[in-house]
Amino acid sequence: CWTYEAMVRIVGAKPIFIETTRENEFKIEPEKVEEALTSRTKMLLLNYPNNPTGAVMTEEELRPIADLASDRGLWVLSDEIYDSLVYEGKNASILSIPEMAERTIYVNGLSKTYSMTGWRLGYAVAPIELISEMNKIQQASTSCAASFVQAAGVTALRGPQDxxxxxxxxxxxxxxxxxxxxxxxxxxxxxxxxxxxxxxxxxxxxxxxxxxxxxxxxxxxxxxxxxxxxxxxxxxxxxxxxxxxxxxxxxxxxxxxxxxxxxxxx
Missing domain, CATH: 3.90.1150.10 (Aspartate Aminotransferase, domain 1)
Known part of the structure; x- marks a missing residue:
């Protein structure tokens, strides 16, 4: 997503872009990830299904990325906002790899699956210690999502899914x-x-x-x-x-x- 760079820079960090290619269906390659890592690397940001390419990765393809993150002690932020829009097969999440639960921040929202663009309602799954710190930032910035937006989100999640x-x-x-x-x-x-x-x-x-x-x-x-x-x-x-x-x-x-x-x- 085009906003990632600004998000990284606003906290004083430096974004390092990793090239993906048409020849590899715009899937991130572990060799290129490893080449981009430095002693100062803290997090790997993944977005699959991908904006803008529409690329999708399998669990088999994510496994070496997960191994790299584990070996190097990296956090992984996995943006899976398009997870319901996979046309052949199903979306694979790096969070489904057992050892990744302790170092993954999974983010999603209701804007794509439930066509609630503009409602600005999302959620994160991460270790409780990190969620606690995220709550502090939320309280000091946007406070919370509007109550009627939260109610609409619950209705969407509990309603028919067909x-x-x-x-x-x-x-x-x-x-x-x-x-x-x-x-x-x-x-x-x-x-x-x-x-x-x-x-x-x-x-x-x-x-x-x-x-x-x-x-x-x-x-x-x-x-x-x-x-x-x-x-x-x-x-x-x-x-x-x-x-x-x-x-x-x-x-x-x-x-x-x-x-x-x-x-x-x-």
Whole structure:
């Protein structure tokens, strides 16, 4: 998520970005994690299913990351806000690896699964000593979530859950549609995301920066997107499109994107 860097810097820490690649389905590789570690490293931040790439990791793939964290005495913050939006198989959490419970901070919320964006209701799972300290910060900053928001959250959690599968199936259809359409555009290469509701195509063959391309789409076509470098330096050459919209909008937007790209080729 694009806010991670600011969160790290505001507490006086230094964020170190680890490159993930299209060739490895944007999954974090233990070798690259190890290369990035220093004697001052305190925490590893994971976000799977991932924003902006939509990448998903299996427990088998998370295991060497967990081993590294254990061996080096690192905390792991695992942001799994998109855990209900995995299209093939199920989400794997590093928290499910037994020895990781004592060094993992699991964070989630209701904004994605229950479409409660803007309600700002989330939760964390961590060792009790750490939760106690987190409570102190919460009390001194935002105090608490509004009472009516908490009540709405309880209602969502206790209510029928069958709609989640229907929502997931609809997003799967939209994912397949936007990926198919983006890949039909000369100069755009879009992998199929395994989760979340974002497409993260490469535009490297268009000979234009991510920011310039996003500005062009907005100004010429009225299509909103996010430049890949907004998520860190390794995102350059990519843009993020959200398919949390109607199929009609997806079809219209991709036609407009195609027109803009065709103009670039002239």
């Amino acid at each position: 709609f989640i599968e229907k929502m997931r199936e609809e997003f799967r259809k939209r994912r397949d549609e936007i990926v198919k359409r983006l890949n039909s555009i000369d100069g755009i290469d879009c992998p199929k995301p395994g989760g979340a509701f974002y497409a993260f195509p490469s535009i490297k063959d268009l000979d234009i920066s991510s920011l310039e391309f996003c500005e062009l789409l907005l100004q010429k076509a009225g299509v909103a997107s996010v430049p890949g470098n907004g998520f860190g330096p390794y995102g350059e050459g990519h843009v993020r499109f959200s398919y949390a919209t109607s199929m009609k909008n997806i079809k219209e937007a991709t036609e407009k994107i195609k027109e803009v790209v065709e103009e670039l080729h002239k």
